[in-house]
Amino acid sequence: MVDARIQGKSGELVEPYPVIGHLVDTALVCGAVWDGVLSRGQRQRLAEGLGLSEADARATVMFWAGLHDLGKITPQFQDMILKARAAHRGFLGEAKYARDRDADSRTAPLRHEYASHAALPSLLAGLGYPKAGRPASLLLTQVAQVLGGHHGRYPRDNELRDLRDPLERCPELGAEGWAEQRKEHVQALYGVLGCPPVPPSRALAVTEAVVIAGMVIVSDWIASQEHVIVAQQKAAAGGGGLFTLPGLKAQARRMERLAPKLLDEAGLGTVAFKEGGFGDLFPAIDRPHPLQLSVEAGLAAARPAGPGILLVTAPTGEGKTETALYAASVMGAACGSSGVFFALPTQATANQMYGRLAEFAGRNLLASSELTLLHGAADLYTPYADATASAQDGTVEPRVLCDHTPDGLKASGVLVEAGRWLRARGRGILAPLAVGTIDQALMGVLPLKRNALRHFGLAGKTVIIDEAHAYDAYTHALMLRLLEWLGALGVPVVLLSATLTGTMAKGMMHAYLSGAGPSAARCELPAPAYPGWIYASADGSVTKPASPVVSEQGRALGMDIRHVRHTTDPSVVNGRMATLLAALEDVADAGGCAAVICTTVAEAQQTYQALRAHYRTRFGDGCLAGDDRADDDQEHGDWGAGPLLRLLHARFPAGRRASITAEAESWFGRTGKPGTRRPVGPRGAVLVATQVVEQSLDLDFDLVVSDLAPMAMLLQRAGRVWRHRHPGPPRPGWARGPRLVVLAPVNEKGELAVPRSWGEVYDPALLQRTVELLDQRRGMPVTVPDDVQGLVDAVYAEEFPSVAPEQLMERDLRRLAGDMARTALADMVALPPPRKVVSLHSLTTSDADEELVRTRLGADSVQVLPVFEDANGRWLDAGCSHRLPVCGSRADGRFTVGEVRELLNHVAPLAHGPWRAACGLAHQPPDVWAKEPRLARLVLLPHSVGNRGRVQGAVVGDVRITYDRVLGLVTERLD
Known part of the structure; x- marks a missing residue:
């Protein structure tokens, strides 16, 4: 008979909840997951993999899910869960439940999920699951490993002695009464579920195992919610129903009725779209492409x-x-x-x-x-x-x-x-x-x-x-x-x-x-x-298509390459800045919309400042290019003189970046969207940006000027020029077709010279191939889409007719070596291919350094919060009008979700560097912020505000970091 005094849930509950109750609840929730969350295809695949009908497969998986917490029937766990509940401790002193204190002292505490893993194989064998063969290939040990992983990490494979006697390896499981109750709980759950059949399948495929593991975790979470347990406790109160099979079946019927509603409350379920052709699903599209x-x-x-x-x-x-x-x-x-x-x-x-x-x-x-x-x-x-x-x-x-x-x-x-x-x-x-x-x-x-x-x-x-x-x-x-x-x-x-x-x-x-x-x-x-x-x-x-797909975006793209010396000094005749100003001359003279795409944030900031200085010199102090007051002028229809100028990159605080992005979309976005107003007349607009405009924004320019990048990226950027057939107001007269101007950095000899400031943003070999390919075309337009695939493939071609073959060979070798190293690293940290998985243990545990286990290389950044200090304290803005909150508004000092979000709007990303190691106490957030994970990780950048509002940036190590509302975070190395 099941002893319902053995507890499985405690926490904030008034009364602890028996293990058997939670096992039954989880099993029935799993049945609801099978019915309402699994797709039709998943149910079929699992049933076929188990060699059972769908109904039998459902019952068997429910049974397995219910067994996940069997490892709580151990003296260690019961001692832990009942240590604060003296009224419930009496049964631990009974002879059949006596603790083996010598076993407790021999090893570290045994986690309950790993106790389930150790105990289950022999118990499943007692139900008729085959136990002949290697443990790793047996269904009963796979099930034990799936259930042993319900807290996130799969345990190592069972050993042969786990099949014979789990106490041999894990005496902490507890013998005599403990072993008897584990068996009784298995038998009780087995009976409640109608004695699900033993699958004829010898073993699970890894893809089936991981899906079942996910089902178990979700079912456990749903059934473990406090309000769910309290409802079940109330329903079962007074009858002692959890001690008898009829009582347990009544418990199961209650959960069977409740479980679908619990899944709905959690937001789980399936999706069904209406059927029909493309026009039925997209009725607003009059003429599909x-x-x-x-x-x-x-x-x-x-x-x-x-x-x-x-x-x-x-x-x-x-x-x-x-x-x-x-x-x-x-x-x-x-x-x-x-x-x-x-x-x-x-x-x-x-x-x-x-x-x-x-x-x-x-x-x-x-x-x-x-x-x-x-x-x-x-x-x-x-x-x-x-x-x-x-x-x-x-x-x-x-x-x-x-x-x-x-x-x-x-x-x-x-x-x-x-x-x-x-x-x-x-x-x-x-x-x-x-x-x-x-x-x-x-x-x-x-x-x-x-x-x-x-x-x-x-x-x-x-x-x-x-x-x-x-x-x-x-x-x-x-x-x-x-x-x-x-x-x-x-x-x-x-x-x-x-x-x-x-x-x-x-x-x-x-x-x-x-x-x-x-x-x-x-x-x-x-x-x-x-x-x-x-x-x-x-x-x-x-x-594949029965006939070639015709493009409606066919066009001749002018792709002009300009060899430039990489300098922002406009006096250098073939310098980058002088060439850029010449390319933008028509915008300054007759209006229109242009984008300047830079490689790094620092270069985007420098380019913006140089353009702003140039336009102010040319159009006078009344020119509002680059001034935030231009927002108001645009709203009232006063476009003034000189191009509107904006800067956009990733190193702005989230709130400020969102406002700049919204403004850019209003200037350069798709016509017809609310708030879109394309600059017209003699005053144009120039957006200086980094790669952030390459993919994330639906913008349309009359001209794009880009620093050199690999061919595929240049073509992606070209998709932002004349992007929409009807941008709104007529395009300026000088814009006779889509045009991309590429600024290729060269040395005195005219050879590609990748600026040191670019670091490893782009591979030099791909840049050289791109430059030479564009030079070979001698200004010929790129026919979109006909030429696109050929150009992208040509950059990677093994046979490439280079004008500097030795230099290209050296760069290619470095590129290939780098790609091989990155690919090898990915292969080292990634899961094995599914058909090569020997043990589920390898899916959550790796021998690789934890620092290497990531989805991208070099993508780390530090979340920084500029704060401004004056004699009256610390503030979130340079005007010292919004005080930095030391704590939140809740009674315990914690922040509400809205308050956290408001603070994070002031946060910007900054690349890791030596400066981070130089941060000290002054850069740590207030102590109360430690209660909110998103705030606890922030690094504060204290700016000093003088008597006249002059702001001095934060000095960290040998770097000064200053937040400027127009430029974003500006880094400056100190001598």
């Missing part, structure tokens, strides 16, 4: 019946995003997928896509669903964070984003912003609909704690990866491993790119197909067309 129609026809011809991968390559403006969402709905429905994850390269691009996915889902959902935004600063993005934070207690409540009834449908799908449960750390990937950075998916192929949740969250979705070209060799290698895992998990994938080499495109598709299975891995892929698409199914069949 040829690419969109071609993909629609191609998927209809392919008739996908299972998972597959779709590669779409096209220049900007061809509707790739809508194409991907349409394809995701079709491919997901074909294989029973239950959600969508849209992965993007940056936080800014993820923020933009959040609104677009919300619009699509709100228009096409057939049932209610929640949407989450996944990246480190999601709570700073106003559309995601507004109206969700309570100023009183900091809790988050869901908000309806769209409640839309599609034409011709009786039911409506309500799109809801992710609520409190899904916003907890690590859970967002479980939302049916999610938008985030690619890092959120890449972490699933790193040996990190609880990566089972990422596997589970991705396994039921269709994954869209945008800007698939935008990564270095290290991150690209992780992406290949991710695609291999997605293929093995049966996840439909859509890849989008504007500038992907043919070799890289085929490599990404092959990675997916190799994970999908041997037959898929052997299929021959055609060379990707541009624009175009390729669809390959997991069964190895390949579909």
Whole structure:
């Protein structure tokens, strides 16, 4: 008989909760997860893998999930959980429950999840699970390892003696009564669930194991909520029902009724989009692009019946995003997928896509669903964070984003912003609909704690990866491993790119197909067309366009290369600044919109200052270029004289960067959007920026001037010139076609001379190849899209007719060596390919240095908060009008969600460097901030404010760091 005095949950509960109650609750929640969270395809894959019917597979997985906390039936755990509850300690003194204090003293405390892992194999063998063979290949030991990992890290493989007698290796489990009660609990749960059958399968595939592991963790979390336990305690009170099988079955029936509601409250579930053609899903698009129609026809011809991968390559403006969402709905429905994850390269691009996915889902959902935004600063993005934070207690409540009834449908799908449960750390990937950075998916192929949740969250979705070209060799290698895992998990994938080499495109598709299975891995892929698409199914069949895809963005792009000396001195005739001013002369004389894209933040700041000085000299002191007062003048229609001038880069505080970005979108954005007003007349506008405008913003310029970058990036930047066919007011007379001017740094001999200040931003070999390729074209226009794929591929060609072959060979060797080293590092830190996983233990534990386990190299930055000090204290602004809060408004001094967000709006990223080691007590935040993780990690930069408001930047080591509202964070090395 089960002893319900053995407790499993305590915490803040008035009365502790028996282990058996929690085991039953978790099992029944797992059944609801099977029904309401798993996709149709996942249920089929698990049933087939177990060799059972879907109903039997469901019951068996429920049984396993319920066993996860069996390791709490040990003297150590019971002593710990009841140490503050004297009234419940009596049974520990009974003979059959006596503690083995000698065993306790021999080893460190045994964690309860690892106790489950040690005890389960022999108990499952007692139910008929086969135990002959190597432990690592036995189903019973795999199940034990899955359950032993329910707190995030899989234990090492069981040993043979665990199958014979687990007490031999783990005497801390407790013998006699403890062993008897573990057996009784297993038998009781087994009976409550109707004696689920033993699977005939000898072992689980790793992809099945990780999905089940994710189910167990989620079920445990849902069942462990305090209000859930209290409700079950009240229902069972008075009858002693948890001591008898009928009582336990009554407990199970209660949870069976309650569990679906608990999943709804958590925001878990599946996604169903309405069916139809492209026009049905996007009724606002009067005339779909040829690419969109071609993909629609191609998927209809392919008739996908299972998972597959779709590669779409096209220049900007061809509707790739809508194409991907349409394809995701079709491919997901074909294989029973239950959600969508849209992965993007940056936080800014993820923020933009959040609104677009919300619009699509709100228009096409057939049932209610929640949407989450996944990246480190999601709570700073106003559309995601507004109206969700309570100023009183900091809790988050869901908000309806769209409640839309599609034409011709009786039911409506309500799109809801992710609520409190899904916003907890690590859970967002479980939302049916999610938008985030690619890092959120890449972490699933790193040996990190609880990566089972990422596997589970991705396994039921269709994954869209945008800007698939935008990564270095290290991150690209992780992406290949991710695609291999997605293929093995049966996840439909859509890849989008504007500038992907043919070799890289085929490599990404092959990675997916190799994970999908041997037959898929052997299929021959055609060379990707541009624009175009390729669809390959997991069964190895390949579909491509029946006829070439016609681009509606066809144009002749003027790509002019100018060899310049890298200096901001305008007096140097062939200097960078003099050449830049000449390129912008038409904008200064006759108006128009131009962008200047610089390689580094420091150079963007210097370029901005030089342009501002030049325009003020030319147009007089009345010129407002670069002055914030220009905002008011624009609002009132007074454009004044001289070009409007703005600076945008990543080293602005979040709030200030958002306001500059919004202003840039109002000047250069798509016509028809609220607030858009393109500068007209004789006064033009110039935006000086870094690579932040390359992907994240929908901007349109009459001219783009760019520092040298690899060819693919230049073509990406060219997508910002004449981006929209109808930008609003007529383009200036001097702009007779789209034009990109490239400033290539050279030495006295005219040879490429990469500035030292650029560091390792771009590979010198790719820069040399790009310069020589542009020189060879002698100013010939680039025909978009016809020339794009050839130019991108030519830069990486093995046979390259260089004018300086020895120099190029030396640079190429360094590039290849660097790429090989990065790829090798990625292979060292990443999870093994799914078919090579020997033990689940390797999925959450690595021999590699923890500092190396990351999704990107060189991406670290320090979050800094400029503060301003005068005689009256410390302030958040140079005007000393907003005091730096020492603590929050809550009774315990903690900050509300809104207060944290307001503080983080003043925070900016700054690259790591020697300055960080020089930080001391003056740079630490107030002590109370330690209670809020997002604030505790900040580094303060104290600025001194003089009597006349003169600001002196923070001196840290040999660097002065100054925050300027117009320039952002400015670093200056001290002599």
